[in-house]
Amino acid sequence: MSRNVVGIVMNGVTGRMGYRQHLVRSVLAIREQGGLPLGDGTVIWPEPILVGRSEHKLKELADRHGLEHWTTDLGEALAHPLAQIYFDAQVTQAREKAIRTAIEAGKHIYTEKPTAESLDAAVELARMAREAGVCNGAVQDKLFLPGLLKLKRLIDSGFFGQILSVRGEFGYWVFEGDWQTAQRPSWNYRAEDGGGMILDMFPHWRYVLDGLFGEVRSVYAHTATHVPERFDEQGRSYAATADDAAYGVFELDGGITAQINSSWAVRVDRDELVEFQVDGTEGSAVAGLRNCRVQHRSLTPKPVWNPDLPVTESFRDQWQLVPDNGEFDNGFKIQWELFLKHVVTGSEYQWDLLEGAKGVQLAELGLRSAREGRRLDVPALEI
Known part of the structure; x- marks a missing residue:
């Protein structure tokens, strides 16, 4: 050889x-x-x-x-x-x-x-x-993560019927750096150094949404700097000038609505650090980094809203785990x-690199949307 x-x-x-x-x-x-x-x-x-x-x-x-x-x-x-x-x-x-x-x-x-x-x-x-x-x-x-590969398998099989919406939750608490060392470099929280949640994560969401569900056609974003003061690698305090959270609503081809929350100031109450829930006319799925759970139309339960009584059913137990059916590499x-x-x-x-530029485009439009407080169209991108 x-x-x-x-x-x-x-x-x-x-x-x-x-x-x-x-x-x-x-x-x-x-x-x-x-x-x-x-x-x-x-x-x-x-x-x-x-x-x-x-x-x-x-x-x-x-x-x-x-x-x-x-x-x-x-x-x-x-x-x-x-x-x-x-x-x-x-x-x-x-x-x-x-x-x-x-x-x-x-x-x-x-x-x-x-x-x-x-x-x-x-x-x-x-x-x-x-x-x-x-x-x-x-x-x-992220397109090659086991959870999203399983989700792609479901999409390609027609499991969802017509896809209606996508809901994404990403993030975790990044320590401020004073009494516990921050898990991310300090430049991530300074806009003047290229930091910020939108610039970091909207390029990811662009290729995930485009690659799995449909081209992104519009964006509305809201940003926040929830933690205004952080401490750098030398223990010195600094002003956090970049957004540490971004809340986005995206319109995709086919009328699909996607909502993705991204935050470094959220404590995790999910099975994985990122999860996407996809709802369709024939079924739904929740996919994370590695796992994917589904609920088919024929097995959808009938929850009853009654705030006067305690919940007696475990909603998470009503979902089925999608099998690996193979080995997944990094x-x-x-x-x-x-x-x-x-x-x-x-x-x-x-x-x-043109696909990479689409991610920069969405980040740029997301930041502009947040500044102007309005929804913006995402035009087709060509060289």
Whole structure:
């Protein structure tokens, strides 16, 4: 079996998401399984080329995982003879410039979202990649979560009949950072540093809604900064200038209404950190990260509203669990494998930078909707 070595310049892997999900659980996991087989006796062998600002962190990370290639110079990394793909998991503010540099160097592009801070910049990156003829993709990992894969299976089977509505709940309490360390970096709560719930999560909701239910046609959003003061990594207080919660209503193709609440100031009373309830004429489902429960029309109970009597039935027990019917791999790793095959074999790949730009578009319109207090149409996006 021969190896097709594909060098991947990985920028931002000293951060939480870049390290855990993309380096360890995706790229290194592919290597641990012996590479990515193509079925013709060849395996794709991803070779990370780490790049970042901290020499100390990069060296420690490379030593920990036995990796050979790392540098603090992006130009040097892109010029590496093995480098074919540039991957970006930096903070949003640094992403556009780095991706432009990588496109100009002729590298294929794979990037976390949002792909840029503004719609104009995101569309320009997509245009540049297309004109340069490089493969390009944006991370849309939630489409590959077990819970949403099961939900997609239900949709494709016609289980719901006509889908009427989608309700999403996402979030958890992020500690303020004074008496307990915050679980997220402080820049997430400063608008001037590219933080904010809408900019972080509306790009996710765009590809989930588009990919599962129908194109988003309008948005109405309300934002809040529920926790106005937080404490950074050094224990210093700072003003939270970005929205830490966003409440959105979206109109989709086919008249479907979607409502999604996103908050870092909510305590969890759900089975999973994100859940989507889908209601249709023939049945309903509740899908999370891993599990999916259903209730068919023929098995729908008849609750009776009576505030004078205690509830004697367990509503959650009236749902059935959708079986796995197979093994589910890490969602980030699945998309990495698809992108690697796309680069090496030219196989079809639909989650490109234009799809990533749609997420930036929805975030931009969501922020504008919140400022102006009105519903806004979401026009079709083209390069």
